[in-house]
Amino acid sequence: MTTAKRTELSEIGEFGLIERLRGFLPAKSSNTLQSIGDDAAVCRIPEHNVQLISTDMLMEGVHFDLSYTPLMHLGYKAIAVNISDIAAMNGIPSHVLVGLALSNRFSVEAIEEIYKGMKLACDDYGIDLVGGDTTSSRSGLGISVTAIGFNEPDKVVYRSGAQVNDLICVTGDLGAAFMGLQVLEREKQVYLANPDMQPELQTKEYIVQRQLRPEARMDVIKNLKRIGVQPTSMIDVSDGLASELLHICKESQLGAYIYEDKLPIDPMTFDTAREFELDPLTVMMNGGEDYELLFTIAQADYEKIRNHPDITVIGYTKPIEEGVNIYTKGENLVPVTAQGWNHFKV
Ligand code: ADP
Ligand code: MG
Numbered sequence: 001m002t003t004a005k006r007t008e009l010s011e012i013g014e015f016g017l018i019e020r021l022r023g024f025l026p027a028k029s030s031n032t033l034q035s036i037g038d039d040a041a042v043c044r045i046p047e048h049n050v051q052l053i054s055t056d057m058l059m060e061g062v063h064f065d066l067s068y069t070p071l072m073h074l075g076y077k078a079i080a081v082n083i084s085d086i087a088a089m090n091g092i093p094s095h096v097l098v099g100l101a102l103s104n105r106f107s108v109e110a111i112e113e114i115y116k117g118m119k120l121a122c123d124d125y126g127i128d129l130v131g132g133d134t135t136s137s138r139s140g141l142g143i144s145v146t147a148i149g150f151n152e153p154d155k156v157v158y159r160s161g162a163q164v165n166d167l168i169c170v171t172g173d174l175g176a177a178f179m180g181l182q183v184l185e186r187e188k189q190v191y192l193a194n195p196d197m198q199p200e201l202q203t204k205e206y207i208v209q210r211q212l213r214p215e216a217r218m219d220v221i222k223n224l225k226r227i228g229v230q231p232t233s234m235i236d237v238s239d240g241l242a243s244e245l246l247h248i249c250k251e252s253q254l255g256a257y258i259y260e261d262k263l264p265i266d267p268m269t270f271d272t273a274r275e276f277e278l279d280p281l282t283v284m285m286n287g288g289e290d291y292e293l294l295f296t297i298a299q300a301d302y303e304k305i306r307n308h309p310d311i312t313v314i315g316y317t318k319p320i321e322e323g324v325n326i327y328t329k330g331e332n333l334v335p336v337t338a339q340g341w342n343h344f345k346v
Contacts, residue, residue, distance in 0.1 A: 052156070078145050
């Protein structure tokens with residue numbers, strides 16, 4: 001039984017809530033001239049920079065399940081996935097705005113829990129939460145985040161910039177968030193069948209955390225800048241490697257070859273995929289929600305990233321006529337398709 005305090009939203013009203021959020025979210029950046037409290041936020045972007053703006057929406061029942069998602073993690077994730085889009089443009093994030101659709105199921109304390117996670121993410125990424133909108137909802141929680149960032153125009157990296165014979169790189173490892181989701185869904189079913197059962201999540205901590213609390217790879221963006229590597233094209237891995245690679249190839253009008261044995265996978269992801277009788281390759285190609293970065297670099301930059309612990313070269317780009325292909329471990333050359341890996345068994 002929880003004895004936590006519960007303040008109904010109706011007790012303090014929308015304005016009361018906004019006042020509390022305002023006190024909780026003081027602006028930190030000198031680029032924030034007006035934060036929550038006026039009709040619009042007023043933010044400065046550095047001179048000679050362009051603005052990057054991106055928005056993403058998370059809906060209860062579609063993007064998250066509150067039966068196993070801690071509200072604080074949800075708040076963190078809502079910010080992180082938006083910052084990931086700014087990172088994927090090689091941008092520097094500066095501000096976010098948050099739209100909330102709330103049902104009266106949510107207490108003020110629950111909403112504050114979401115904002116605690118958001119604040120943590122804002123502090124981690126060095127950005128300010130400068131406003132938003134609040135509305136009621138009759139069907140679950142909705143969170144819409146708009147992220148704003150900037151960069152010099154010639155430092156912005158597009159999906160369309162890859163050149164023939166560039167190296168294709170990916171950060172971190174793939175498929176973990178998807179396998180984390182499978183574990184959470186399984187434990188939910190176990191719990192529904194027998195509420196006395198304790199969820200078995202301890203041995204799956206890494207992949208579960210990858211699902212519940214992903215990070216935007218701003219660390220890699222800063223790193224690449226420091227070592228003097230400007231990617232030729234870039235995208236973040238939200239829908240799975242296959243889909244993102246196809247996006248880059250389509251926008252850059254190129255083909256590609258990638259190699260299964262180069263694809264980075266954590267042993268826990270691999271073992272859990274086997275446990276669920278899923279093909280680890282399918283999981284990496286189509287899993288989604290990893291929020292790693294997929295990017296291309298000129299071959300001349302290879303030496304600079306060769307020993308980078310968080311970057312793996314997985315293949316190279318080719319003329320468009322060659323198509324987008326993967327060399328499997330069995331030495332088969334298979335075309336990459338966005339859904340083609342589903343139910344593919346080795
Ligand atoms: P308006 O009627 O002008 O849209 P609101 O009452 O919606 O004003 O918002 C007042 C202030 O509170 C604005 O600065 C707005 O950005 C901020 N705000 C409203 N809802 C949220 C929210 N969920 N999170 C953060 N800031 C919010
Ligand atoms: Mg409003």
